[in-house]
Every structure is written in structure tokens, then in C-alpha cells.
Amino acid sequence: MKQVRRGWTTRAAYGWALLLSAIAMIWSAAACAEAPLVKTQGPGFYRVMLGKFEVTALLDGTHPFPIDTVVEGVSKAEVQRDLQRDYLEKPVQGSINAFLVNTGTKLILIDSGAGVLYGDCCGKLLANLRAAGYEPGQVDEILLTHLHKDHVGGVNANGAMAFPNATVRVSQADADYWLDAANKSKAPAFLSTFFDAAIASVAPYVAAGRFKPFTGDDEIVPGIRPIALPGHTPGHTGYLVTSDSKVMLAWGDIIHVASIQLQNPKVSIEYDSDASAAKRSRQTALELAAKKGYLVAAAHISFPGLGHIRKNGNTYDWIPVNYEAAPGQ
Numbered sequence: 001m002k003q004v005r006r007g008w009t010t011r012a013a014y015g016w017a018l019l020l021s022a023i024a025m026i027w028s029a030a031a032c033a034e035a036p037l038v039k040t041q042g043p044g045f046y047r048v049m050l051g052k053f054e055v056t057a058l059l060d061g062t063h064p065f066p067i068d069t070v071v072e073g074v075s076k077a078e079v080q081r082d083l084q085r086d087y088l089e090k091p092v093q094g095s096i097n098a099f100l101v102n103t104g105t106k107l108i109l110i111d112s113g114a115g116v117l118y119g120d121c122c123g124k125l126l127a128n129l130r131a132a133g134y135e136p137g138q139v140d141e142i143l144l145t146h147l148h149k150d151h152v153g154g155v156n157a158n159g160a161m162a163f164p165n166a167t168v169r170v171s172q173a174d175a176d177y178w179l180d181a182a183n184k185s186k187a188p189a190f191l192s193t194f195f196d197a198a199i200a201s202v203a204p205y206v207a208a209g210r211f212k213p214f215t216g217d218d219e220i221v222p223g224i225r226p227i228a229l230p231g232h233t234p235g236h237t238g239y240l241v242t243s244d245s246k247v248m249l250a251w252g253d254i255i256h257v258a259s260i261q262l263q264n265p266k267v268s269i270e271y272d273s274d275a276s277a278a279k280r281s282r283q284t285a286l287e288l289a290a291k292k293g294y295l296v297a298a299a300h301i302s303f304p305g306l307g308h309i310r311k312n313g314n315t316y317d318w319i320p321v322n323y324e325a326a327p328g329q
């Protein structure tokens with residue numbers, strides 16, 4: 001009798017255990033299904049070493065790039081083919097990248113993102129700079145590739161200097177063009193707000209005597225010198241950053257949509273001030289990067305926008321940098 005009773009008890013306990021584990025499985029499945037989608041990414045910074053310099057790519061945000069209305073000199077069929085080949089669908093999200101270079105003695109920011117000028121998509125550069133371990137007050141120099149909103153907007157925060165100890169530099173040609181309101185009336189209507197934005201963005205630095213345009217290609221700080229790449233804007237400039245014979249070319253807006261313009265570098269952008277000059281500069285920068293094997297820091301190639309260019313007949317390939325969890329260690 002005791003034997004039977006113990007058997008029943010064991011079987012009952014086993015049955016209960018099965019039932020409870022089934023309930024637990026259903027419960028946990030239900031809990032997973034009910035977890036809300038998070039829909040955010042990690043902080044937007046990515047770091048590499050360039051010789052002894054530390055380079056930190058900073059994401060300002062991504063925005064839907066209106067490909068159909070802004071690319072020029074290319075058929076809709078070609079655009080469609082290029083996007084499909086790269087598994088992209090319209091509207092393609094375009095990255096806005098800036099690059100922080102720590103030379104060991106100076107902290108230099110190349111471009112500054114859009115600030116408030118592109119709306120909620122963007123203007124995340126300061127948050128990402130802090131997430132990357134730096135404070136805006138540590139930045140010594142801001143080197144702008146040009147004075148379009150998505151490059152200059154971030155120097156300004158609520159009418160004040162977002163980088164209170166920095167000097168802002170850009171080519172004299174870009175300063176002469178965008179900071180002269182008289183040019184606004186001669187430019188296409190869609191560019192008129194770009195003049196106002198450029199003037200307002202740099203105003204606090206101008207007032208403080210810390211807006212200093214440059215000419216020529218002399219080193220601005222040890223290891224960094226400008227390279228004129230005009231066309232996208234009159235004074236559009238790249239920066240060659242060199243440490244221990246390693247070279248990085250921060251090329252600004254040489255490429256807006258990599259999938260299309262690396263296949264056909266003749267494709268220009270409605271926003272180019274001079275499309276022919278922009279094409280020549282694109283060819284110059286692509287050839288230079290491919291031939292010399294320079295690391296490229298690209299303002300609008302998918303974040304972090306760091307990689308190399310390989311020539312492939314008449315087209316070019318983009319090879320993103322290999323991911324490293326602990327650079328320089």
C-alpha cells in the first residue's frame with residue numbers, strides 16, 4: 001500500500017512539474033512577444049589609431065537622402081540598379097559624420113554636424129562626443145570642409161559657441177562666398193537659407209575673434225594640412241592628417257551616395273556650386289586615396305565613414321575599416 005501511494009505521489013509530482021514548465025514556457029514566450037521594440041542604436045562614435053593620433057568618428061545623425069531629386073547626370077534606371085545591387089531602398093538614410101583627431105597635444109574636430117539645422121534626425125554630435133569620453137571645452141580647433149548646414153551647424157548652440165575654447169577655420173574662398181549675404185540673391189533659391197545658416201552659425205566665433213579662414217595648403221596644426229577640393233562649394237577643402245607615415249584624407253562631401261557615385265564618379269549633386277569642378281575634385285580625391293592607400297574619412301558614407309578606396313576599372317570600391325573593439329591596445 002505504501003508502495004502504491006509513493007508511486008502515485010511521484011507520478012503526480014512529475015505531472016505537476018511538466019505542467020508548470022509548460023506554463024513557464026508559454027509565459028516567457030508571451031513576455032518576449034510583448035517587449036516593445038527599442039529602435040535605437042548605441043552611442044555614435046567609433047575609434048581608430050592613425051600612427052600616434054587617435055581618430056574618433058562622431059555621428060551627428062542620419063537623414064533620408066532625397067536621391068531622386070538631388071542626383072544629377074544619371075538615369076533613374078541606373079540609380080535603381082545601383083541601389084538594388086547594394087540592398088538599399090529609397091529613401092536611403094545618409095550619415096552625417098565628423099571626425100575628432102587627438103594628436104596628443106591638440107584636439108581637432110573636422111566638421112561639426114548640423115546642430116539644430118536639420119531637425120530631430122541630427123544634431124547628436126555633442127552627445128556622441130561626450131559618450132566618446134571628451135568635452136566640447138577640450139576642442140582646440142574646428143576645421144570645416146565647407147560651410148553647408150550639415151558641416152557648420154554644430155559649432156553653434158543656442159546662439160553661443162558650442163565649443164567655447166575652439167578656433168573655427170575654413171578656406172577663405174568658402175568664407176568669402178557663404179558669409180557674404182550679397183551672394184544669396186545670385187544663388188539658386190533652394191540655397192538661400194544656407195547663407196543665413198552659415199552666417200548665424202559662425203557669428204559667435206567671429207565676434208570673439210576666433211573665426212580664422214585660411215588660404216594655401218600650409219599645415220594648420222602639426223600633422224594636418226588642407227587640400228583644396230573645390231566644386232561642391234567654392235572653397236570645399238579636404239584635410240590630410242599624417243602621423244608616423246600613416247595618412248588619412250578627410251574628404252568632406254566628395255561622395256554623397258557611395259552606391260551610385262563610386263560606380264559613376266561623374267554623378268553630381270544638385271547642391272554642387274560648380275558640378276564640373278566637383279567632378280574633377282571627386283576624381284582627384286578618389287585617385288589619390290586609391291593610389292596612395294590613404295585611410296578615408298568620409299562625411300556622408302555610412303557611419304563611421306572610415307575606410308579605403310580600391311580602383312576597379314573605371315569604378316571604385318569602398319572597403320570599410322575592420323572593426324576593432326580596443327584600438328591601439
Ligand SMILES: [Zn+2]
Nearest residue numbers: 148150253299
Ligand atoms: Zn554635407
